[in-house]
Amino acid sequence: MRRFLLAAALALGCALPASAADPEEAAIVGQIERFFGAMRAQDAATIKTVLLDDTTFSAQRSGPEGFKLSRIPGKDFADRVSGQKGLDERMWDPTVMRRGPIAMVWAPYEFRLDGKTTHCGIDVFDMVKVEGTWRIAHLMWTQEPDACAELKAKRKTP
Secondary structure: OHHHHHHHHHHHHHHOOHHHHOHHHHHHHHHHHHHHHHHHOOOHHHHHHHEEEEEEEEEEEEEOOEEEEEEEEHHHHHHHHOOOOOEEEEEOOOEEEEEOOEEEEEEEEEEEEOOEEEEEEEEEEEEEEEOOEEEEEEEEEEEEOOOHHHHHHOOOOO
């Protein structure tokens, strides 16, 4: 019986997402989810509280001639979101790598506009812990209109 309980406890521990086992990872992922929620709510003020003052965003957009890089200051992005209805970005299976006050999160995502999927891709968040709070230092992503089936097929969580 003791072996069974030990095996069950180990199996449960392996089945839990890393963020559930590590409060710091949960806080990091929570800030990213807060960022996405603020996008959906068109809440520029909340987005700005999740970003560092000099955060930049870098997008690699897929097109007929390959990927094209564009960059924007995070504050400008936040200001643009305040007038955009119907934005909905959702990530899954985030991989969090952390050491002390720095972290990186890699996650596939799906982006919808007015309920319609426009593209999927990979988000990469560089996070830093400042005064006890995790904040986004840099965000980069791929924007791939044809990648949704491939990325969703590899999904580990429903």
